[in-house]
Amino acid sequence: MTFTTTVETLPTMGRYNLRCKRENTVALSKSLGFDLPSSIGEAARSGTQSALKLGPDEWLLTCPMEERATIRQSLTDVYPEAVHSLTDISSREISIRVSGDQAEELLSTSCPRNLAKLSTGCGVRTIFDSVQVVLMREGDRQFRLDVWRSFAPHVLGLLAVACAEFESGL
Known part of the structure; x- marks a missing residue:
């Protein structure tokens, strides 16, 4: 795949x-x-x-x-x-979009929520690894994470590692 x-x-x-x-x-x-x-x-x-x-x-x-x-x-x-x-709170957070066929699975590597139950157009305050985020489901295969600016490098790093694992087939 x-x-x-x-x-x-x-x-x-x-x-x-x-x-x-x-x-x-x-x-x-x-x-x-x-x-x-x-x-x-x-x-x-x-x-x-x-x-x-x-x-x-x-x-x-x-x-x-x-x-x-x-x-x-x-x-x-x-x-x-x-x-x-x-x-x-505009300067406090940044937004990260995760989209594509494996978006839900990619986010599930560090988010404990059952993302399949999050309806399109809805959002929740949750955690990603140990970081509080606001997670919105923008479409069937598209999500937006709002994360505090100071935690963004950590979240982006985790997503990069997960992407590399998915790309290598792990």
Whole structure:
């Protein structure tokens, strides 16, 4: 079998950590222009902006870098009506895309989750080896790992070793 999986570092993206009470999600959703997901692991997207629900009161918002000010301003405007915490974490993490026929198997070398059960368009906070990551399934054979910048060399190194093993048939 030919190894056809690729690992690539993605361009920098805007990221926000959003925290709020459930009763404020309607106003925040209206301000963002799309509904914040209501179930942990569920994602929502509108154009180039997305939201992933990571916990009972926590979302990861992503967008192109040039759209960060738009998100920040729209949520600042609604703050008196819907109290929340919005933290820009854009410089904290990088994104790594793993795609191809063996993407799921490659990630499984260091991720304990059953990735076959992760639906397309959903994401989870998990670990990769010993590193906390946010893992999104973007397609049947495509995943995105968001990892803290300081741990990226470790994660990329593990992925390189796993790729070499797959390529050699080990």
